[in-house]
Amino acid sequence: MSRPAGRVLTLLELLQSGGTRTVAELADRLGVEGRTVRRYVDQLIDLDVPVESVRGRYGGYRLGPGYRLPPLMFSDDEALSVLLGLIAGRRAGLTTDTTASETATAKIRRVLPPHIARRLDTLLDALAFTDRPAAGDTPDAGILLTLADAVRHHRPVSIRYTDRDGRRTERTLHAYGVVAHAGRWYVTGADARLGEDRTFRLDRIADARTLPGSFEAPADSDPAQRVISGFATAAYRHEVTLRIHGTAEQIRAQLPASVAQIEDDEPVAGELGAAPATERWLRVELRAERLDWLPSVLAALDRPFVIERPDELRDLVTALADRLAASARRT
Structure with missing residues (x-):
């Protein structure tokens, strides 16, 4: 769909929402000039859409009484895509209202042709998610x-x-x-x-x-x-500073940008001017409410590291190492 055609449909949606819309308001919402809005209105009138011009200080445009857009018509693939989007959004917690998502899904499913409904049911029976449904509250x-x-x-x-x-x-x-x-x-x-x-x-x-x-x-x-970046710098109970020998890519595999900040440490002998992908000592800073998850993450990195702070993390890493060593000695 061309951009002018898309804007004409957007104009129709704005008028469909009710009330009188000024030319300035419509121009602002559509990102065009006032004369372009008038040209779009003429196109709607040519399509037999009853757009009325309202004169006066608070004038503008409005739809004639009783006009409603025809119902949406989806192709089979479009209906399937919309339903999958609703299901995935609800699963990920990215809906504003769970009930609205469920009722929208039910409405679309009711009008699907039987063979498409059967395909969808088959897909949902076979579909699995690797994460748990989001538990956070949805926004208004x-x-x-x-x-x-x-x-x-x-x-x-x-x-x-x-x-x-x-x-x-x-x-x-x-x-x-x-x-x-x-x-x-x-x-x-x-x-x-x-x-x-x-x-x-x-x-x-x-x-x-x-x-x-x-x-x-x-x-x-x-x-x-x-x-x-805000997650990595937010105030939490513990402030952790590490020095890890490796590349930023290796560290990011276990400590993404939402968790930790990485900066170059002091250059070590023989590494002055090293390329960014070269393994070298990097300073890593992060904040956390709990420390019990970090020892296993550091072990999974499999890179040399130094804990600068806090002392409590050193104790947790030592305890994990002792448990692993004790397990390895068992026969």
Whole structure:
């Protein structure tokens, strides 16, 4: 579908949502000029869509009373793709409402031809997931859409947020993007009052409303990367510093960017100017609520390492080594 045709359909969807839409509002939502909106309206009228022009201070366009879009028609493959998307999204926790996802699935299945329904049932019987269903709370659909609109149009948004300690605050956020990660939804951006980057879980946002004005997002505002980096630098109970001899790729296999930060350690003899893929001593920093999972991860790395802090981690690694040695001596 060409972009102009897609915008005409988007215009129809906006008018279908009800009320009168101003030319300025439609132009902003479609990313075009006002005269282009008028041309799109003419195209809808040529297709016998009853678009009415409303004059006056609050004028614009609206659909004539009683007009509704015809029902969606899916091909067999399209229906199967939509159903699989609903099932996978619900399994991964990336839906805003579990009941809505289930009812949407049921509605589509009811109108599937029998042979396609049988194929789908066969697929679902054979389908298995390697992960457990996400246990996190789902975000409110209205909040999700409000934040997405603020990202799209670079508008400040006011949110009421409850952190993990139960503290409630109201913040003004310059949102750079909405990110789905590991079964949860996040919004990342700049806290306007603090002037610092922040990442918030959507299920902890009680309310979101768009504010007047606009902001400029930084050129390097990769939302997904900001969320992942935020996990690695968040405040946790333990701060861990390691030196590991290897390549960044070898370390990332066990300690991804969402868990740890990697930086070059002091160059060692014979390695000054070494290529990035050359094994060398790298400093690794991470934060964790618990340390009991780290000894097995370090063992799985199978690389020389030094624990700089905390002492508790040294004790856990020594205990694991003793257990492994004792098991190896058994006959």
